[in-house]
Amino acid sequence: xxxxxxxxxxxxxxxxxxxxxxxxxxxxxxxxxxxxxxxxxxxxxxxxxxxxxxxxxxxxxxxxxxxxxxxxxxxxxxxxxxxxxxxxxxxxxxxxxxxxxxxxxxxxxxxxxxxxxxxxxxxxxxxxxxxxxxxxxxxxxxxxxxxxxxxxxxxxxxxxxxxxxxxxxxxxxxxxxxxxxxxxxxxxxxxxxxxxxxxxxxxxxxxxxxxxxxxxxxxxxxxxxxxxxxxxxxxxxxxxxxxxxxxxxxxxxxxxxxxxxxxxxxxxxxxxxxxxxxxxxxxxxxxxxxxxxxxxxxxxxxxxxxx
Amino acid sequence: xxxxxxxxxxxxxxxxxxxxxxxxxxxxxxxxxxxxxxxxxxxxxxxxxxxxxxxxxxxxxxxxxxxxxxxxxxxxxxxxxxxxxxxxxxxxxxxxxxxxxxxxxxxxxxxxxxxxxxxxxxxxxxxxxxxxxxxxxxxxxxxxxxxxxxxxxxxxxxxxxxxxxxxxxxxxxxxxxxxxxxxxxxxxxxxxxxxxxxxxxxxxxxxxxxxxxxxxxxxxxxxxxxxxxxxxxxxxxxxxxxxxxxxxxxxxxxxxxxxxxxxxxxxxxxxxxxxxxxxxxxxxxxxxxxxxxxxxxxxxxxxxxxxxxxxxxxxxxxxxxxxxxxxxx
Numbered sequence: 074x075x076x077x078x079x080x081x082x083x084x085x086x087x088x089x090x091x092x093x094x095x096x097x098x099x100x101x102x103x104x105x106x107x108x109x110x111x112x113x114x115x116x117x118x119x120x121x122x123x124x125x126x127x128x129x130x131x132x133x134x135x136x137x138x139x140x141x142x143x144x145x146x147x148x149x150x151x152x153x154x155x156x157x158x159x160x161x162x163x164x165x166x167x168x169x170x171x172x173x174x175x176x177x178x179x180x181x182x183x184x185x186x187x188x189x190x191x192x193x194x195x196x197x198x199x200x201x202x203x204x205x206x207x208x209x210x211x212x213x214x215x216x217x218x219x220x221x222x223x224x225x226x227x228x229x230x231x232x233x234x235x236x237x238x239x240x241x242x243x244x245x246x247x248x249x250x251x252x253x254x255x256x257x258x259x260x261x262x263x264x265x266x267x268x269x270x271x272x273x274x275x276x277x278x279x280x281x282x283x284x285x286x287x288x289x290x291x292x293x294x295x296x297x298x299x300x301x302x303x304x305x306x307x308x309x310x311x312x313x314x315x316x317x318x319x320x321x322x323x324x325x326x327x328x329x330x331x332x333x334x335x336x337x338x339x340x341x342x343x344x345x346x347x348x349x350x351x352x353x354x355x356x357x358x359x360x361x362x363x364x365x366x367x368x369x370x371x372x373x374x375x376x377x378x379x380x
Numbered sequence: 381x382x383x384x385x386x387x388x389x390x391x392x393x394x395x396x397x398x399x400x401x402x403x404x405x406x407x408x409x410x411x412x413x414x415x416x417x418x419x420x421x422x423x424x425x426x427x428x429x430x431x432x433x434x435x436x437x438x439x440x441x442x443x444x445x446x447x448x449x450x451x452x453x454x455x456x457x458x459x460x461x462x463x464x465x466x467x468x469x470x471x472x473x474x475x476x477x478x479x480x481x482x483x484x485x486x487x488x489x490x491x492x493x494x495x496x497x498x499x500x501x502x503x504x505x506x507x508x509x510x511x512x513x514x515x516x517x518x519x520x521x522x523x524x525x526x527x528x529x530x531x532x533x534x535x536x537x538x539x540x541x542x543x544x545x546x547x548x549x550x551x552x553x554x555x556x557x558x559x560x561x562x563x564x565x566x567x568x569x570x571x572x573x574x575x576x577x578x579x580x581x582x583x584x585x586x587x588x589x590x591x592x593x594x595x596x597x598x599x600x601x602x603x604x605x606x607x608x609x610x611x612x613x614x615x616x617x618x619x620x621x622x623x624x625x626x627x628x629x630x631x632x633x634x635x636x637x638x639x640x641x642x643x644x645x646x647x648x649x650x651x652x653x654x655x656x657x658x659x660x661x662x663x664x665x666x667x668x669x670x671x672x673x674x675x676x677x678x679x680x681x682x683x684x685x686x687x688x689x690x691x692x693x694x695x696x697x698x699x700x701x702x703x704x705x706x707x708x709x
Contacts, residue, residue, distance in 0.1 A: 090507020097500040100569025108530035
């Protein structure tokens, strides 16, 4: 009792603070720290489930699971590279698209509330189960041959008045580099995905744009800056910190919905190869983290912090 | 006769304008502005269409009859609108009991998320204690680490979850697979569906609130908990609404944890949708894939309906809430 009385006010407040945070700390240690260690363990061991007692046994196998994943497993490498590739295409597109849309939506115009509500709809409709069911149904429509929803829509699209192939060959003849053209075609091809994935990013950018003090624009106007200059000299630097937030969010989000996760899930719960599944999870997580660190580091160098 | 006069008038006016430099500039500016407005409107309407068209398509499909599905003349407006698809799907999905259970599950979890995450956010925002910076870095780590990295250990843990034999005593068998308990446990300990983001949002918002409010409360004799529940939480309404919407939507749409913990489809209705088409094919002998798809679309509409209603109700507060809450940092 006497000891407790000796605490200063600051220490008391510190204790209360710990009390507030405590449930999360316990959860974090129980579910995250412990699980991460266990995932690491599983990756280096062969795991056999003890059906009678409900426990499991670990037999160390060293790097065997990693070797299997990279040298023997049929589809892991392709899926991993295509997931990373898709992500690298998507991230800049999503960021620029959402910044652009946020700037449009930030201005006052009649019916703004309705338009904003519509733009957030994809976040609501983005349910894994529904997408899965729809894809299944598309497959059945196509007689089980085509596995990609995009292929079905592509055949529908060919009846359009605009001949895409003609346009592409025209740009090729103009001497535009093929890789750039591929990127643009891929971008146009996935406009649906990009719009669907940028709901939250748009909201974050709108909030960011609103936090820019209006006096900055006034100064720019008085100094005679054009709209283009205002964007690059005022708007862009001011939203730069939020670009980092959005990049992190987009990368994490696109990875949690990528096919690597599906693969890891299938390997674990359909084929009961827990070690291999852990390797998949671990490798993809490490790659995500490396990409995150690289990109965020690169942006952070050029970021200007107002405060 | 009148028409020609008016055109002549306009031409005369234009000539006058072009002779005066200032007026020319003014006119050109107006034309430029008008073009910009048109371009902006076109972009907004176009993107809005891309977002809305699948929803409209699904609604149309779900109310069209079998005949309409094969009638090439039918576009957007079905000739014989019918609700029979909904009637059958309602029955096959066991809709009302399931959705009631699902909403109960989602809303209680959302309540827990709000309570726990706001508490943790407040703790990080307002109190100083040793190791605070490292712990907050852990929150960021939690946001960044994809949930699938820890899925296997979670599965293993809850499969044979039996502290002090308690579970065996209550349930008869050890392990919590197939029940909703793991989800509640994780949420209660601040590790539910995307809890990290909510903690971050609350933390940023509480940091932005003026300290004077709390000091006044303290001087007036309010305890820490009273201050937190009756004053801080009331002031944090924008972020509370933001988190409520996010949490309801993500919890309702979550299939990852529902699959992982084998939560029964009696509780999580979105698990039913993937089997709906097969169910309709087998039980009702509707073997035409095109027709099956109409039923599937009716099912999808029924499943997203509650979330859309909740979103429409909270929409107005929500977007303002996001702007004012600390999501931006």
